[in-house]
Amino acid sequence: MKNVIQLAHGSGGKLSHELVSAVIQPILGNPVLDQMHDAAAVCIQNTRLAFTTDSFVVKPLFFTGGDIGKLAVCGTVNDLAMTGAVPLFLTLGLIIEEGFSLDELERILHSMARAAGEAGVQIAAGDTKVVEKGAADGIFINTAGIGAIMEGVHISPLNARPGQDIIINGFLGEHALAVMQDRHGLTFPASLNSDCAPLAGLVKEILTKVPEVAVLRDPTRGGLATALNEIALAAKVGMLIEEEALPVSTEVRAVCDILGFDPLYLANEGKMIVLSEHKNTENILTVLHNHPYGREARVIGKVTSQPAGQVGLRTAIGGIRLLDMLTGDQLPRIC
Structure with a gap:
């Protein structure tokens, strides 16, 4: 790792992982932080x-x-939901540049209020x-954010664990390309x-029917x-994904072909990976297909025993x- 921060350290990819594991975690690590999940699971008075x-x-x-x-609301709510929590409260910190438009600030705040209302959370501080x-x-x-x-x-x-199905709830790459379009004036x-x-409502429905999701x-x-x-590195398992099962829309595939992007590496803000035993898959897909945020859900692969810590695409x-x-x-600067 070079001795200065690079823009790629914020990409969520390999350099981000190295920054956390080699710099941040050795200094600040503790049993709660070391869970390395989307949100920390803590127990307070049972x-x-x-x-x-x-x-x-x-x-x-x-x-777009x-x-x-x-x-901001959806990203925080979704991180809580990925631990199996029902989101309850959010805090909001604003760092505003001098000269920023009050009209745009109000537009952003109204958007947050709508998203919070849909997610069932309150902005409490x-x-x-x-x-x-x-x-x-x-x-x-x-x-x-905090949730129960x-x-x-x-x-x-x-x-x-080996044998589990890997499910995704819909099309990949739409968020990244929508941001790219408006950033660079593309059509x-x-x-x-x-x-x-916000995926919390959908997650609650899945876990109500199948609480043993892994x-x-x-x-x-x-x-x-x-x-x-x-996930593969944390659990020391392998994964095998089927290319023909991947949900990539015609629009995303066409843009990726033209610009040379791989939809497997594009950011998403309304998608989730679900790992569960095969016996639960039909019930999970039923819930997903009956929800607006899961209608294109499908099984895309399986967890394997080898090679540990690696992901393969057939x-x-x-x-x-x-x-x-x-x-x-x-x-x-995607999120």
Whole structure:
């Protein structure tokens, strides 16, 4: 690792993983932090809670299908949901650049209020700071969230076991390409929008029917391939994904073919990976297919015993391609 921070350290990929594991965790590590999940699971007076924090620096602030406010609420709510928690409260920290439009600030706050209403959470505390012009690129948002982990639910990346099915709830890569379009003034198909959405309600429905789900993870920065690698490394298992089963829309595939992107590494903001025993798959898919955020859900592969810590993709012609974590940064400032 070089001795300075690079933009790719914020990509959610290999350099992000190295920054956390080689620099941050050795200094600040403790049994709670070392869970390395989307949110920390803690127990306070016999009550199991999930606790998380996130910061949002997306550029541009407004994009097709969402904005930084909606993104902040959905991203925090989804991190709580990935631990099997029902989100309850969020905090809101605003770092605003001098000269920022009050009209745009109100637009962002209204968007947050709508997203919080859909997710069933309250913004319970906050803080506002103003910095000099040129010091914050408009506005940055920091959030924290707390939720109650559902009874009988024990979600952890360490629960991945050979034989489990790997399920995704819909199309990949839409968020990254929606942001790219508006950042660079490109014209993509009108149907291509960010998938930014709060998944807590859908997760609650799944866990109510199948509380023994093993792993949940939202493939945000770094995309599906990076998220699967993180789980495989944590649980010391292998994974085999079927290329022909991957849900990639015609629009995303066409844009990726033109620009040279791989949808497996594109960021998502309304998608989740579900790992569970095969006997539960039909029930999980039934819940997903009956929900607006899961209608394109499908099984995309299986957890295997070997090679431990690696993810393979069986291609359409029958070969096996190893999938690594994202290297570099396909598109920075994505969330």
